[in-house]
Amino acid sequence: MTDMVDDVDLPYDEDASKQEKIESLQERLEVLESQNEEMRDKLLDANAENNKYQQKLERLTHENKKLKQSPLFVATVQELTDDGVIIKQHGNNQEALTEVTEEMREDLEPDSRVAVNNSLSVVKSLDDETDVRARVMQVDESPDVTYQDIGGISAQIDEVRETVEMPLKNPGMFDDVGIDPPSGVLLHGPPGTGKTMLAKAVANQTDATFIKMAGSELVHKFIGEGAKLVRDLFELARQHQPAVIFIDEIDAIAAKRTDSKTSGDAEVQRTMMQLLSEMDGFEDRGDIRIIAATNRFDMLDRAILRPGRFDRLIEVPKPDAAGREQIFKIHTRSMNIADDVDYAELAEMAVDASGADVKAICTEAGMFAIRDDRTEVRMTDFQEAYDKIEAEEEEAEDVSRTFA
Numbered sequence: 001m002t003d004m005v006d007d008v009d010l011p012y013d014e015d016a017s018k019q020e021k022i023e024s025l026q027e028r029l030e031v032l033e034s035q036n037e038e039m040r041d042k043l044l045d046a047n048a049e050n051n052k053y054q055q056k057l058e059r060l061t062h063e064n065k066k067l068k069q070s071p072l073f074v075a076t077v078q079e080l081t082d083d084g085v086i087i088k089q090h091g092n093n094q095e096a097l098t099e100v101t102e103e104m105r106e107d108l109e110p111d112s113r114v115a116v117n118n119s120l121s122v123v124k125s126l127d128d129e130t131d132v133r134a135r136v137m138q139v140d141e142s143p144d145v146t147y148q149d150i151g152g153i154s155a156q157i158d159e160v161r162e163t164v165e166m167p168l169k170n171p172g173m174f175d176d177v178g179i180d181p182p183s184g185v186l187l188h189g190p191p192g193t194g195k196t197m198l199a200k201a202v203a204n205q206t207d208a209t210f211i212k213m214a215g216s217e218l219v220h221k222f223i224g225e226g227a228k229l230v231r232d233l234f235e236l237a238r239q240h241q242p243a244v245i246f247i248d249e250i251d252a253i254a255a256k257r258t259d260s261k262t263s264g265d266a267e268v269q270r271t272m273m274q275l276l277s278e279m280d281g282f283e284d285r286g287d288i289r290i291i292a293a294t295n296r297f298d299m300l301d302r303a304i305l306r307p308g309r310f311d312r313l314i315e316v317p318k319p320d321a322a323g324r325e326q327i328f329k330i331h332t333r334s335m336n337i338a339d340d341v342d343y344a345e346l347a348e349m350a351v352d353a354s355g356a357d358v359k360a361i362c363t364e365a366g367m368f369a370i371r372d373d374r375t376e377v378r379m380t381d382f383q384e385a386y387d388k389i390e391a392e393e394e395e396a397e398d399v400s401r402t403f404a
Helices: 018-068 102-107 154-169 171-177 195-205 225-239 263-280 321-331 343-349 355-371 379-403
Strands: 073-081 084-089 095-098 113-116 122-125 184-188 209-214 243-248 288-294 312-315
Touching: 084 113, 102 122, 154 171, 154 184, 154 195, 154 288, 154 312, 184 195, 195 209, 195 243, 195 288, 209 225, 225 243, 225 263, 225 288, 321 343, 321 355, 343 379, 355 379
Parallel strands: 184 288, 184 312, 209 243, 243 288
Antiparallel strands: 073 084, 073 113, 084 095, 113 122
16 A cells, blocks of 8 residues: 555654755655666666567577477479479379469479478478589589699590590680580599599699589489489589589499399489480580599499490509609608608519509508607618508408408
């Protein structure tokens, strides 16, 4: 209950003079005004705090509502008919005929991506973007590998440069002669001979968009997923022409076709069919060059080896003695080498070694120097490194023969 005037304690004595009463009341008024201002500030702070919590409550309520909603599924428009739109849901490839509004129908066309609900009704149209798996395969930063970092395959480097680099840098030369530039190059040979490094050097030396992938990345569980990824890769390349597509271990999807009836083999073959179509099909590929690499040339299907798909089949063999000497010099450029190191003798010692083997020998020789607390790598370190790696390879071969 509100206090009555008679109930309020007066700030002065009853026997005080009139002037003293006035002064006491003025002091009391100032105190009350100060308290009132303080309470007003607290009220404003409380309102601001309340607004903050109110906004947080609304946000959490909205998020809770979204979490309770049924998820939307991605589908592709197959056909627009008078009765509605035929869509195919991604993943299970389920087809359905559904109706859409006239306004949404104007924005749709075959191959458009849409979001559908549990009843397969089209909720909204999605941007026609390539698969995120395809976009992440685009190389944004050039590798730090140059042709000077690759030894023992100078003839193969020249072939790759005239097949891939020249059409990208000087396309007018081919127009003047009146021929189409080579469309693709297949690098084949034993492991560790520099096939992938050669592709990295091409990416370093050209300004074209470089897209890399492994053949195994195109193999998927669901029907049509691998073929779709191939389409998206080439669509990405067409959007960023000129472009170079590098397919490593292409034998994973381009092996010889068999009469196998398993669903896995059938899906791999469907993916290969899509790759063949994109490489040299009805539609013009555009200014796109393809580099592929494999260790199992004997496994590849003949259809992918014909001209028009791969115009150059380049064998990348193990280096000869001169090549091994050059590779030793490349991998020891940054090493502190002793004066007794003879590169020609090292090349003769490492008979039948690949470029990767030579690099492993150099690394292991440096480890021998570190174990002896030295900063200089000697000839004996390379010899001991070669002996150690040879012993490890023989042991691995014995184990593989045991379990074969």
